[in-house]
Amino acid sequence: MIIDFNDIEEKVVPHFKGGEKEYCVRTHLDSENRIMRGVLHPGASIGYHKHEQNSEIIYIISGKGHVLYDDGEEDVEAGQITYCPMGHSHSLINNGDEDLAFLGIVGEHHA
Amino acid sequence: MIIDFNDIEEKVVPHFKGGEKEYCVRTHLDSENRIMRGVLHPGASIGYHKHEQNSEIIYIISGKGHVLYDDGEEDVEAGQITYCPMGHSHSLINNGDEDLAFLGIVGEHHA
Numbered sequence: 001m002i003i004d005f006n007d008i009e010e011k012v013v014p015h016f017k018g019g020e021k022e023y024c025v026r027t028h029l030d031s032e033n034r035i036m037r038g039v040l041h042p043g044a045s046i047g048y049h050k051h052e053q054n055s056e057i058i059y060i061i062s063g064k065g066h067v068l069y070d071d072g073e074e075d076v077e078a079g080q081i082t083y084c085p086m087g088h089s090h091s092l093i094n095n096g097d098e099d100l101a102f103l104g105i106v107g108e109h110h111a
Numbered sequence: 112m113i114i115d116f117n118d119i120e121e122k123v124v125p126h127f128k129g130g131e132k133e134y135c136v137r138t139h140l141d142s143e144n145r146i147m148r149g150v151l152h153p154g155a156s157i158g159y160h161k162h163e164q165n166s167e168i169i170y171i172i173s174g175k176g177h178v179l180y181d182d183g184e185e186d187v188e189a190g191q192i193t194y195c196p197m198g199h200s201h202s203l204i205n206n207g208d209e210d211l212a213f214l215g216i217v218g219e220h221h222a
Binding site: 001002003004005006028030032033035055057059069074076079080081082083084085086088103105107108109 | 143191214219220
């Protein structure tokens with residue numbers, strides 16, 4: 001099954017999970033996976049939240065990001081993944097000066 | 112948690128799932144997700160196989176591929192995803208003349 005994000009309507013979510021500015025996202029969803037191409041403009045963020053029954057894999061397509069992960073912090077850039085395994089918490093912050101584009105995969109592990 | 116594939120050793124698997132030539136792969140594995148950056152050289156393929164208890168999301172980083180998906184076929188290129196939901200079958204064939212590089216996510220849904 002091909003998923004072409006250019007064929008999926010973009011939704012603009014203000015203050016997603018309590019973050020700053022807007023989260024721009026194209027989503028393919030079924031009962032096992034939420035598959036997203038997201039964009040955070042400079043200064044935008046996804047707020048800190050916990051993944052209780054699922055995990056999130058974020059592959060950075062372009063730009064740079066800063067992540068709060070459990071009690072720590074980390075920086076991530078294009079070609080890298082910031083991974084939030086099930087039971088852990090994270091955020092994603094575009095603290096750079098260009099758009100942060102990423103692929104986000106939220107997999108449900110108790111389907 | 113940062114995953115940088117450049118820090119993970121590449122393994123070269125001949126005839127993966129019965130495919131042609133070699134599958135070159137860097138893998139981060141836990142009980143919920145198998146996270147891979149794979150490369151198929153021109154003419155290489157991953158053989159047709161079924162995902163019984165998990166799914167596979169393949170995001171094409173560069174190159175082009177041809178996919179057998181259940182009883183059909185599809186073409187995929189950089190920026191697109193070829194998705195094999197749980198219970199379905201697929202392959203991935205590099206029928207182009209440049210390397211096919213991709214991110215592969217196999218999520219376990221009955222953990």
